[in-house]
Amino acid sequence: RCFHFCKLPGRVMGIRLLRFTSVVIIVLLLVAGALTALLPTIKDDKLPNSRRESKTQSQSALDSFTLIMQTFNRTDLLLKLLNHYQAIPHLHKIIVVWNNIGEKTPEEMWNSLGPHPVPVVFKVQTVNRMRNRLQNFPDLETKAVLMMDDDTLVSAHDLAFAFSVWQQFPEHIVGFVPRKHISTPSGVYSYGSFELQNPGFGNGDQYSMVLIGAAFFHRGYLEDFQRQPEAVYAVIDETQNCDDIAMNFLVAKHTGKPSGVFVKPVDIRNLEKDTNSGYSGMWHRAEHLLQRSYCVNKLVNIYDGMPLKYSNIMISQFGFPNYANHKNKM
């Protein structure tokens, strides 16, 4: 028995110990409470009913692309093409740039005919401008953009192959429609296709642009386009044309190389004859090609030089569609 020794310190220690343990317990409870408050709430993870998240949503931003399609006065073609393009492999999302000012989008119809393989976003525009499609849309989640005109149908095979080519040349415009510019002795440039005399670099022809109306390119170029001089927008708005030529100037300047890589399409179709709208596309205007030559020269002024470079590389898919398409009679 340690009456004196034990009792007095014991009592003192007892009280102190009691206080100490109480404090510890209270602190632990507060900490635990704080931790539980920080846990994520489970109800936020529930999928909303209105937009079904298909497995394409989880596709890596590197392995999929976003289709951007601007449309004016050809909704029948648009809907036909949407049914085709919605099922392309590696497609992440479709952005429709709605240039039909004041007119309702077909979103209701689209939703009523769901479900769809990928989400479609209708971006209603306030002014009917050619360069509306070159905005840096916040809806873009992928690195790659596929831009298509609203009257152009390219087969899924061609698109799958061209996307794989873009992944190997991500700083280029990889597409199906090559064009070129020609220098003349006067110093004035002209714009054209293969019927225009070749630039004179050895055998064969050359191209210096790949049109963005049927092409893959990096979304970073849309960001860059927002920083172009006002004069570039003025040229595009004045002609309602040449946004694609401007993009090729931008890319060529940025890379110091030919802006585009041409992939020869197996199956590419222009559906403009199929429209009921009677509207047949800008390139039928009498002044269309002259405008494009005009744009080339204006852009050379703005850029203080000609950044476009020539290429003669034509890419096709090995062994497709003919498994022996590379055979030679050695």
Added chain:
Amino acid sequence: RCFHFCKLPGRVMGIRLLRFTSVVIIVLLLVAGALTALLPTIKDDKLPNSRRESKTQSQSALDSFTLIMQTFNRTDLLLKLLNHYQAIPHLHKIIVVWNNIGEKTPEEMWNSLGPHPVPVVFKVQTVNRMRNRLQNFPDLETKAVLMMDDDTLVSAHDLAFAFSVWQQFPEHIVGFVPRKHISTPSGVYSYGSFELQNPGFGNGDQYSMVLIGAAFFHRGYLEDFQRQPEAVYAVIDETQNCDDIAMNFLVAKHTGKPSGVFVKPVDIRNLEKDTNSGYSGMWHRAEHLLQRSYCVNKLVNIYDGMPLKYSNIMISQFGFPNYANHKNKM
């Protein structure tokens, strides 16, 4: 008159002036003599008669290539091909790897039929080995090597285009003959061409090698080849085959990408039927293809893995030979 003043300093100055000017003159003469001794002698600039330096010698090492052609028992074909290849644009020099052991080279005849557009060097070998052509020849002055079999004729147009493609893909084997390997469920690999089932990556076919018997590649790979494990040389020497498969393994391992870029030839010909020697080339041996499958598996063991990668990129020349060969029926 300044008789006293003038005469004394004058005389002193006169003598001093005289001495001074004499010294200056002598020094100047000595300097002049030294300078003339340093002038280059004109006679060293005279072109030697025996080897006329054509303007191709001054071609930049980046803008030209060296042809390496190994030859065995087909000197008639060799000479026919030399007449063709000596005139290819951007050719810097030809190196003939002479595998006809103990036999005189045709150097005398070559010289007697000069002048020639480029120099040819005959490298006499001591042993008839397939891998003789993969030495790091000190005669090489260009970055690019064009390696051709001694029975293969490729048109100048094809070579000029493929060289320009190599300049855009300098770390790859850029050539005209694609081949592939196939994985099988047993884990054993097989070697073949397009008649072999495709590797199963979507549409069409794939290739994983470009044969070096008709291809451009960087001379650095010859340097790298000297540092291969002995086991690699053993496989090549044992089969007298597969040096090209070994090079594809080397390049694929080095780049982590497909080793080759296939350029579809317009005009490639095998001349082996044209030889008077009766010798028809290694690939006619019964065991040739089986050997190559064997080599693939041996190399996988040596490399402890399969470094070859598949590609389905097929490159053609835009607008050549048909200026509208990229036209589509849009």
